[in-house]
Amino acid sequence: MGFDLNFGWSGSIACVQLGATKSEGGTRRISYRIGGEKTLPFLEKIQGSSSPLITLEICDNPQYWSPIVTNYCGDMVHNSGEWAHAAETVYGADMVRLYLTSTRKRDFSDIASVGTTIETVLSGTGLPLIIEGSNEPKIDSEVFLKCGEAGQGERMLLGTAEAGRYRSIAAAAMAYDHSVIAQSPIDVNLAKQLNILLKEIGVSRDHIIIDPYTGSLGYGFEYSYSAMERIRFSALKGDADLAMPIICSAIDSLTVKEVRESEPAILDDIAVQWEFTTGLAAAIAGAEIICVRHPRTIPLLRKAFGSLTPGKIAGGEG
Amino acid sequence: MTDVELALKKGKDSLKSAMATIQGTFSYEDTAYHLPISYALTGIAVHDRTASLDVFSRTQDNSLVASEIILAKKTAQDGKKVLPYTGFIADTVIRKLGYSLVDGSILGLALIVGTPQSDGTAAAICRELQEKYMLTFLAGPVVPSLSSAGVKLGLDYRLIPLGSDALHGVHFVDIIARVAMMFGGVTPGDMHRLLTYAAERAKAIVIALPGLSEEEIALVDGMRVLGFPILTLGEYSGGAWITATPEDIVRTGMELKGIRVTVTAIPIPMGCSPAFEGKSIRKEEMYVEFGGGRSPAFELLRMKNAGEIKDGQVTVIGPEIDSMTEGSANPLAIIIEVAGKTMKKDYEPVLERRIHNFVNYGEGSWHVAQRDLIWVRLSKEAVAKGVKIEHIGKLLASKFRMDFPQLLDAVSVTLITDGEKVLAARKEAERVYEERDARIRGMRDNDVNTYYSCTLCQTFAPNHVCVITPERPALCGAISWLDGKIAYEMSPAGANQPIEKGPVINARNGEFEGVNRFVKKASHGEVDRCSLYSVMEYPMTCCGCFECIALMLPEVNGIMIVNREFKGLTPSGMSFSTLAGTIGGGAQTPGFAGISKGYILSDRFLQGDGGIGRLVWMPAQLKEELKPRLVKILADRNMPDLFDKIADETSAATIEDLMVYLNTVQHPALKMKPLV
Numbered sequence: 001m002g003f004d005l006n007f008g009w010s011g012s013i014a015c016v017q018l019g020a021t022k023s024e025g026g027t028r029r030i031s032y033r034i035g036g037e038k039t040l041p042f043l044e045k046i047q048g049s050s051s052p053l054i055t056l057e058i059c060d061n062p063q064y065w066s067p068i069v070t071n072y073c074g075d076m077v078h079n080s081g082e083w084a085h086a087a088e089t090v091y092g093a094d095m096v097r098l099y100l101t102s103t104r105k106r107d108f109s110d111i112a113s114v115g116t117t118i119e120t121v122l123s124g125t126g127l128p129l130i131i132e133g134s135n136e137p138k139i140d141s142e143v144f145l146k147c148g149e150a151g152q153g154e155r156m157l158l159g160t161a162e163a164g165r166y167r168s169i170a171a172a173a174m175a176y177d178h179s180v181i182a183q184s185p186i187d188v189n190l191a192k193q194l195n196i197l198l199k200e201i202g203v204s205r206d207h208i209i210i211d212p213y214t215g216s217l218g219y220g221f222e223y224s225y226s227a228m229e230r231i232r233f234s235a236l237k238g239d240a241d242l243a244m245p246i247i248c249s250a251i252d253s254l255t256v257k258e259v260r261e262s263e264p265a266i267l268d269d270i271a272v273q274w275e276f277t278t279g280l281a282a283a284i285a286g287a288e289i290i291c292v293r294h295p296r297t298i299p300l301l302r303k304a305f306g307s308l309t310p311g312k313i314a315g316g317e318g
Numbered sequence: 319m320t321d322v323e324l325a326l327k328k329g330k331d332s333l334k335s336a337m338a339t340i341q342g343t344f345s346y347e348d349t350a351y352h353l354p355i356s357y358a359l360t361g362i363a364v365h366d367r368t369a370s371l372d373v374f375s376r377t378q379d380n381s382l383v384a385s386e387i388i389l390a391k392k393t394a395q396d397g398k399k400v401l402p403y404t405g406f407i408a409d410t411v412i413r414k415l416g417y418s419l420v421d422g423s424i425l426g427l428a429l430i431v432g433t434p435q436s437d438g439t440a441a442a443i444c445r446e447l448q449e450k451y452m453l454t455f456l457a458g459p460v461v462p463s464l465s466s467a468g469v470k471l472g473l474d475y476r477l478i479p480l481g482s483d484a485l486h487g488v489h490f491v492d493i494i495a496r497v498a499m500m501f502g503g504v505t506p507g508d509m510h511r512l513l514t515y516a517a518e519r520a521k522a523i524v525i526a527l528p529g530l531s532e533e534e535i536a537l538v539d540g541m542r543v544l545g546f547p548i549l550t551l552g553e554y555s556g557g558a559w560i561t562a563t564p565e566d567i568v569r570t571g572m573e574l575k576g577i578r579v580t581v582t583a584i585p586i587p588m589g590c591s592p593a594f595e596g597k598s599i600r601k602e603e604m605y606v607e608f609g610g611g612r613s614p615a616f617e618l619l620r621m622k623n624a625g626e627i628k629d630g631q632v633t634v635i636g637p638e639i640d641s642m643t644e645g646s647a648n649p650l651a652i653i654i655e656v657a658g659k660t661m662k663k664d665y666e667p668v669l670e671r672r673i674h675n676f677v678n679y680g681e682g683s684w685h686v687a688q689r690d691l692i693w694v695r696l697s698k699e700a701v702a703k704g705v706k707i708e709h710i711g712k713l714l715a716s717k718f719r720m721d722f723p724q725l726l727d728a729v730s731v732t733l734i735t736d737g738e739k740v741l742a743a744r745k746e747a748e749r750v751y752e753e754r755d756a757r758i759r760g761m762r763d764n765d766v767n768t769y770y771s772c773t774l775c776q777t778f779a780p781n782h783v784c785v786i787t788p789e790r791p792a793l794c795g796a797i798s799w800l801d802g803k804i805a806y807e808m809s810p811a812g813a814n815q816p817i818e819k820g821p822v823i824n825a826r827n828g829e830f831e832g833v834n835r836f837v838k839k840a841s842h843g844e845v846d847r848c849s850l851y852s853v854m855e856y857p858m859t860c861c862g863c864f865e866c867i868a869l870m871l872p873e874v875n876g877i878m879i880v881n882r883e884f885k886g887l888t889p890s891g892m893s894f895s896t897l898a899g900t901i902g903g904g905a906q907t908p909g910f911a912g913i914s915k916g917y918i919l920s921d922r923f924l925q926g927d928g929g930i931g932r933l934v935w936m937p938a939q940l941k942e943e944l945k946p947r948l949v950k951i952l953a954d955r956n957m958p959d960l961f962d963k964i965a966d967e968t969s970a971a972t973i974e975d976l977m978v979y980l981n982t983v984q985h986p987a988l989k990m991k992p993l994v
Contacts, residue, residue, distance in 0.1 A: 171417040193811045197811060200811075233842065
């Protein structure tokens with residue numbers, strides 16, 4: 001096209017391993033190494049460069065989930081093992097992200113069930129896992145200890161660390177060799193600060209994934225996009241504290257007004273389009289992991305990424 | 319009384335001769351780290367005599383290594399420890415334990431060895447360790463002593479009985495060695511890394527009770543190399559062991575290792591949150607008040623040595639709330655004493671300023687102004703709920719500890735309500751205020767090599783970088799150089815970073831290589847140069863928070879200032895808000911600069927553009943506000959008549975009026991070298 005694609009960048013994004021196969025000490029069918037970029041996404045025609053990983057988000061208590069998804073998926077949402085299995089075999093996701101919504105019940109105390117759920121999901125799918133722990137600081141310590149333990153050896157990705165609340169996740173990641181999602185509220189400096197805090201506590205650079213916080217399209221996504229761009233530019237210019245892969249999950253996509261108020265007949269279509277457009281934009285801004293909740297969004301993203309990545313259709317595996 | 323030095327020598331000798339007799343093979347189950355101390359130090363897996371002797375000599379006859387090998391051999395012979403003792407602890411348990419340390423649910427580790435003089439002593443020490451979130455390991459006769467005092471033992475109680483002899487204390491070290499390898503990135507054999515980790519990261523203390531044998535003394539003393547303080551109750555003399563009383567042995571140990579208990583709840587009968595900060599307590603809602611011109615009142619925060627204050631202590635001298643008449647004004651002195659390893663005298667005024675916020679956090683307490691001008695009220699509602707003067711002290715003591723955990727180890731508060739005693743104490747406070755003023759007044763940009771940045775506003779002004787110097791506070795006026803320095807020390811990864819100013823590029827404009835380098839990086843490559851003292855060439859970027867805007871007026875060859883409070887049009891033809899919209903957002907706009915009010919009074923003000931003689935206009939209200947100090951400064955600089963020559967909206971509302979006015983008063987700017 002005649003553009004000069006040499007920007008004189010010196011930095012590269014850290015490589016993070018997600019999932020571990022049998023030979024790597026885990027039980028996953030496949031594992032991924034994401035990161036390693038030296039330029040912006042979809043510019044380089046380098047063999048082996050992977051397109052973003054598409055992750056299906058599921059949960060262990062569907063009461064806290066969008067009815068659009070639970071209606072579409074049906075009964076399987078009551079069995080997280082089955083849901084995870086379908087994510088791999090039916091919906092074609094690259095990874096599964098399990099939200100432990102069961103811990104959101106008031107006065108939740110059945111910590112042992114967290115371990116059981118994770119084991120069920122691990123046996124339901126051979127894909128690498130992302131685990132989202134509790135929403136309640138009081139039980140963080142116990143929940144993350146259990147998460148770390150239950151997935152020992154599996155190189156899971158644990159979420160979500162924030163500036164005021166990262167110690168338990170960091171401890172679980174360090175004790176059981178998992179990686180950490182570090183979330184900051186759409187701000188490049190706060191993202192960097194959190195990464196430094198994690199580094200100080202002992203989490204190594206290749207175990208951190210940045211979550212810049214993703215607003216949904218039309219509801220703040222432009223701020224997220226700008227924050228992601230700035231994070232990635234700083235990283236490529238050589239700021240090691242920002243040179244980590246990015247994860248995006250625009251969870252508000254299914255609850256925006258336009259989706260909520262659409263005609264029942266096209267509700268799914270609108271929801272999927274909203275997720276798709278947000279996810280595609282996030283990938284273009286540089287995200288390596290795109291999370292969605294509606295299974296129908298997955299093939300759309302897959303096709304779009306394929307058209308942007310010559311000779312490369314599937315995620316980490318193809 | 320045991321002489322440590324003497325015992326140490328003999329103990330080392332007998333460990334050495336015991337090592338000579340080591341035979342057979344031995345190993346622990348449930349670990350991937352062999353004999354963890356030996357493995358961490360040398361990278362060698364010890365299971366027999368040859369490896370034992372090799373490691374012992376490689377570590378220069380280290381008594382920790384010797385004890386570890388002797389105990390491993392003994393364990394292999396005698397079999398596993400029986401309950402309640404744990405003996406060697408498996409890796410899986412250590413992993414959980416390391417988790418709790420990183421996670422913060424355990425603050426640190428303690429080892430108690432030896433024989434307590436009474437069951438009560440050991441029980442009291444253990445209770446204090448439990449209360450302070452320490453995980454305590456026990457070895458030797460201290461275990462049965464605690465059991466007979468009815469103390470429950472086990473992981474759930476954070477009291478772990480390792481074994482029946484003090485020698486089992488070696489497991490304390492093998493646990494730390496494994497934590498270092500699992501969590502600290504220490505590779506087996508990297509002795510230097512291990513020692514650094516143990517000294518800097520492992521929060522561990524050792525309490526040595528009486529009755530240790532010479533070998534056991536050698537073992538315990540060996541732990542000093544890991545940076546653990548060895549504390550005793552005075553039965554040991556000589557050596558580097560520290561003597562303390564049963565009451566302060568835990569506190570002393572924790573302070574020596576910098577282990578801090580974080581305060582999470584404030585024990586007072588009213589809410590306490592920043593949410594209440596903005597409320598006011600009107601006269602009719604007020605139960606009592608202090609100061610505000612109605613009674614003498616002041617506040618003072620001072621630094622003390624750690625030993626001089628008792629953390630959390632609150633003392634009220636004089637009448638309590640119940641003997642005060644409703645609606646009355648009473649005398650009050652708030653005296654806060656703080657101690658901390660990294661605390662410095664320079665921080666006193668900055669911390670003292672927080673009293674204002676903290677008192678206002680109270681649902682029923684209110685505070686305005688500072689120093690000896692304070693005005694404090696307590697509401698009827700709060701007093702009805704049981705709030706007393708004492709609770710204000712508790713609130714302050716807790717909040718200071720909560721908000722400055724890295725800086726402060728101990729905070730005590732004294733509240734005086736006795737009129738005469740308040741007046742007496744105020745004399746000392748006034749002396750301190752004067753001393754502080756003199757110190758700040760004396761600070762010049764040339765006196766320091768480091769300035770501080772502020773990028774707090776990058777959330778909305780993405781490329782803005784404030785450079786804060788002693789003479790040029792942040793453009794918002796809220797952060798002085800000292801504030802920046804303290805903020806950095808308290809939060810090293812935060813928005814205030816040190817800037818080495820580096821070689822001078824242009825002394826007059828205040829341009830430095832180091833500052834330029836920093837600004838380029840912090841502005842994400844957008845801004846290459848920054849002159850600290852010029853509005854015209856490479857001025858600092860502006861976020862949007864500036865107290866004032868300084869801008870050039872080419873028609874009159876001068877510079878005007880407008881402050882945020884001024885609502886009218888300025889001679890530039892624009893209002894403050896129009897100007898702010900033009901220059902804000904992180905841009906560098908030659909001819910315009912956002913500044914703080916304090917900067918106007920500094921010697922550096924407009925230095926690059928010809929000095930304060932360039933100043934031709936500012937709003938009357940700002941002029942009035944600065945008058946007392948500005949008049950004095952101008953007199954000192956031999957420009958006694960300049961103050962009256964600076965126009966305001968009453969003397970010159972438009973640029974035409976301003977030209978006429980400046981000519982009439984013969985303003986010096988007219989004769990200066992052209993601005994553009």
